[in-house]
Amino acid sequence: MGMFSIWHWLILLFLFAIAASLVGLIVWFAKRSSKAPGNPVANAQKRLQQLEELRAQGLISNEEYARQRAAIVTGL
Known part of the structure; x- marks a missing residue:
């Protein structure tokens, strides 16, 4: 694991999950608005x-x- 402890990896995983959720939300809104x-x-x-x-x-x-x-x- 190098210099990162398990907590560092969990924090990075959490940040990536938030970023992926935001991207998914933006895509969902874009698809929803195109159905107008x-x-x-x-x-x-x-x-x-x-x-x-x-x-x-x-x-x-x-x-x-x-x-x-x-x-x-x-x-x-």
């Missing part, structure tokens, strides 16, 4: 197009269209 939903503007555009189609088909009234459109735009 796609572009919210593109999603809103798609929802607005679907809403317009429903109105054009007469499935929703103009008032309901305006209410839903306002909710989508407010969510941006």
Whole structure:
């Protein structure tokens, strides 16, 4: 073991374990944040197009269209 006692080795092991845990935590947060939903503007555009189609088909009234459109735009 050289000049290091068992306590020195345990302290080094503990420090390496902390460093490995921090790296693991950073990787976990990075992977978790990459699973975020796609572009919210593109999603809103798609929802607005679907809403317009429903109105054009007469499935929703103009008032309901305006209410839903306002909710989508407010969510941006």
